[in-house]
Amino acid sequence: MGRVTERRKVIRIRDGVVSSRPDTLVAEEPLEIRLNGKPLAITMRTPGDDFALAAGFLVSEGVLANAYDLQNIVYCAGATVDGSNSYNVVDVRTAPDVVMPDITLERNVYTTSSCGLCGKASLDAVRTTARWPIADTPPVRVEPALLASLPDRLRAAQRVFDRTGGLHAAALFSEEGELLDIREDVGRHNAVDKLVGRALQNGDLPLSRVILLVSGRASFELAQKAVMAGIPVLAAVSAPSSLAVDLAAETGLTLVGFLRGSNMNVYAGEDRITLQAAAAQG
DSSP states (O other): OOOSEEEEEEEEEETTEEEEEEEEEEOOEEEEEEETTEEEEEEEEOSSOHHHHHHHHHHHTTSOOSGGGEEEEEEOTTOSTTSOOOSOEEEEEEOTTSOOOOOSSSOOEEEBTTTBSTTTOOHHHHHHHOSSOOOOSSOOOBOHHHHHHHHHHHHHTOHHHHHHSOOEEEEEEETTOOEEEEEEESSHHHHHHHHHHHHHHTTOOSOTTEEEEESSOBOHHHHHHHHHTTOOEEEESSOBOHHHHHHHHHHTOEEEEEEETTEEEEEEOGGGBOOHHHHHHO
């Protein structure tokens, strides 16, 4: 199986001094996801948690909703020409009663590590396929100070990033700020899929009482994955896209961007953020 990191020779230039040394890089390899034996998608990912990644991807596609929908996931032996197992192809087998998506009309897609299923999804598609409306019973309420503390905690838990400087991360936190799970990957959407897939395997969907924090920006793809997993709050350390904001507003998702230090922008779902104190000071 591919490793999470690999070593490569690098020429370093520091203050005009040239030296040669090995450097630790994050590994990136393709993963083909098959659904009941049929090719569905290919994503560039960091090896590891491949089964969770595939399961989470199928949650965001509206195929899986709970652990009972999933029969098993296996690596495909003989996936290469010489018959060896590359550990880069997984086959997801679903329960007999799970409704299959249409993958006969060139449905299979290629996803990159940076943007996910670029251009595929639409607001209408997410609205019609979401299994769990984002409702609060009792309502989720989050203090701005708690949100402000999360990026440092995410960064402190990024073990592979410390060695490579080249990974995105996604983490689930409780309403009280407890770190529940964290995944790293060369693609931020893969990291979210790994979180959601593990939650599905553990029988924890929908994730209706958690905060999802992602490194980098909040794309439409990440907002979609949050909505499909029933997550009420998505926070990002960088900017959201316009379509992510539109999706959040339509579905009731709380979307926070530019979460840096004590500063943040709330783009949608501000009712879950306790803003009274800040408003009073303003």
